[in-house]
Amino acid sequence: MKNWVKIVGICLLVYVHTAGLLAEVPRLNILNETIRGLYFHVPMWFGMTFLFTVSVYYAIRYLRNPSPELDRKVLEYANVGTVFGILGILTGMLWANYTWGSPWHGDPKQNGAAIALLVYLAYFVLRGSLDNQEQRARLSAVYNIFAFAAMIPLIFIIPRMTSSLHPGSGGNPGFNAYELDFRMRMVFYPAVAGWILIGLWITSLRIRLKTVEEAIIELEDEK
Amino acid sequence: MKNKFLTALLSLFTVLAAQAQASTVEMADTMRSEGKIYVVVGIVLIVLVGLIVYLVVMDRKVSRLEKQLSDRQR
Numbered sequence: 001m002k003n004w005v006k007i008v009g010i011c012l013l014v015y016v017h018t019a020g021l022l023a024e025v026p027r028l029n030i031l032n033e034t035i036r037g038l039y040f041h042v043p044m045w046f047g048m049t050f051l052f053t054v055s056v057y058y059a060i061r062y063l064r065n066p067s068p069e070l071d072r073k074v075l076e077y078a079n080v081g082t083v084f085g086i087l088g089i090l091t092g093m094l095w096a097n098y099t100w101g102s103p104w105h106g107d108p109k110q111n112g113a114a115i116a117l118l119v120y121l122a123y124f125v126l127r128g129s130l131d132n133q134e135q136r137a138r139l140s141a142v143y144n145i146f147a148f149a150a151m152i153p154l155i156f157i158i159p160r161m162t163s164s165l166h167p168g169s170g171g172n173p174g175f176n177a178y179e180l181d182f183r184m185r186m187v188f189y190p191a192v193a194g195w196i197l198i199g200l201w202i203t204s205l206r207i208r209l210k211t212v213e214e215a216i217i218e219l220e221d222e223k
Numbered sequence: 224m225k226n227k228f229l230t231a232l233l234s235l236f237t238v239l240a241a242q243a244q245a246s247t248v249e250m251a252d253t254m255r256s257e258g259k260i261y262v263v264v265g266i267v268l269i270v271l272v273g274l275i276v277y278l279v280v281m282d283r284k285v286s287r288l289e290k291q292l293s294d295r296q297r
Contacts, residue, residue: 018264021260032251191285212289
């Protein structure tokens, strides 16, 4: 990963964390100042979806042309994506506690996100339960595609078909006003881009570490 | 004519009502006017910058490891 990309990511996040607290936001009942949570909670999900998409891309590439290198990429993108998802769940629970009344509201999107994360956690369980490296890589790549195919409807389709407290689905007038707010977009989009870049950076670090680790094991075996 | 007037009046009321509602929504205005919001911004930025510095240090460490490894592989 190029150094200037990392710097762009850092600058975006510094801007987001300043403007996210200082810039004007719409005055809405119930939400009040917590509307700023949008700048920090939602980018976690965008980051997760992005990293999972890259992961499934490498999973397909692995199945077409297997190599340990691609397997490492599939694993680490899914790994960092899951971290983003867990942060998304936790921030969402805190936010929901003060605006919806309880941390777990049984909201379709909340439930869907939790199930999707469990599906991805099973990916790591599957990997951990296989010893043969090739078998583990192949089976988990297939499972990764399934997990991705399960996540998309769970997070993006089903919640929109039923009524949900999340914006963009069902009846939710409290949120609709900001969906078109230009001032908020000026902070929200940089937040999404910044977190995706930082997520890519962390993933690239993990892939490099794993590569070094496996090369060392190989060296030890040669001795 | 009368209808148009009524519509205009009604829309005016709607706008006024919306504005009145907007100004009564409670926001952290006192905190902002006291300037204490900058303290929060400072705290958040310290955490963010600290984590990023940590990430940079790790990045360097991995680069060093990669270099050591390539020296040994030769």
